[in-house]
Amino acid sequence: MKILLLSDIHGNFPALTAVAETLNVNKFDVIINAGDSIVYAPFANQVLDWLRAHKALSILGNTDIKVKKLLKGKTFKKPSKPEKRIMYTSTADTLNRANARYLFHLKKKKILRVGGRTIGIFHGSPEHTNEFLFDSTPDIRFQELTDRTDCDIVITGHSHTPYHKKIAGVHFINPGSTGRMFDGDPRASCAILTLKKGAIGVKHYRIPYAVEKVVDKLAHLQLPTIYATMYRSGRKLN
Numbered sequence: 001m002k003i004l005l006l007s008d009i010h011g012n013f014p015a016l017t018a019v020a021e022t023l024n025v026n027k028f029d030v031i032i033n034a035g036d037s038i039v040y041a042p043f044a045n046q047v048l049d050w051l052r053a054h055k056a057l058s059i060l061g062n063t064d065i066k067v068k069k070l071l072k073g074k075t076f077k078k079p080s081k082p083e084k085r086i087m088y089t090s091t092a093d094t095l096n097r098a099n100a101r102y103l104f105h106l107k108k109k110k111i112l113r114v115g116g117r118t119i120g121i122f123h124g125s126p127e128h129t130n131e132f133l134f135d136s137t138p139d140i141r142f143q144e145l146t147d148r149t150d151c152d153i154v155i156t157g158h159s160h161t162p163y164h165k166k167i168a169g170v171h172f173i174n175p176g177s178t179g180r181m182f183d184g185d186p187r188a189s190c191a192i193l194t195l196k197k198g199a200i201g202v203k204h205y206r207i208p209y210a211v212e213k214v215v216d217k218l219a220h221l222q223l224p225t226i227y228a229t230m231y232r233s234g235r236k237l238n
Contacts, residue, residue: 001115002027003193005175007034007123007157008061011091012179012231013043015188016050018209019178023192025054030114032193034157034175035061035123038103040227041179042217044091048099060106061123061157062130067092071100083224083238090223111151115195120151124158133174135163142167153193153200162189164202173202186211186234 004025009016025031033056038044040063051058060068066076070092079085095103108129110121124131126149133141133156145154146168153171161183162176176189187206194201215228230237 001029001195003030004028005191006178008036008177010040010179011038011044012041013046014213015179015209019190022207031056033058035059036063039063039091041214060108117152119153121155132159134159134161146170162204181234182236184234
């Protein structure tokens, strides 16, 4: 069984389609998406349309949750910087009804049985949606998290950092950010999880995409120019 792992697409449809075309999305048995599907790149509807069409198993990330608040007529305190807040409000303003409904049906976590294993999908960690887990996070923290879940495999996002660790018999996997990497390499990040009898395989990928399509759309919508620099450089600058 082959599973495509995505996370932190952040509205970047050119990156998502590059991943789908390069890896031949039709060969996968399951697509898992660990949240933050929207906000920052300006293709929210296209991304959510794609996830719905491909029956991806998706959860909510922190940016998705804040857009839900805006759709409910509520607001939030953070982020407070105007150039960040406008990325949320512009996303909420552009979502069509079908995708707004889809967002409201998503949960903060998902547990499933696939190929004889229990897989947990969380945005930050099994303990908190906003927890950052990095490849450099001490193993003792991962050890603590094994006590918070009965999963054989834990899929997370949020930190935009790809890794695969096996701690106390539990596989912790972060595919990195499909749409907004921060490590100086703007290429899309994702992973393939392969389940075989008695074996679990994980392979990470970095895939180039048409960054200028994102930059051009940002300019067309007159969104803050700092995001063009971030997408071109693969860096978080604000």
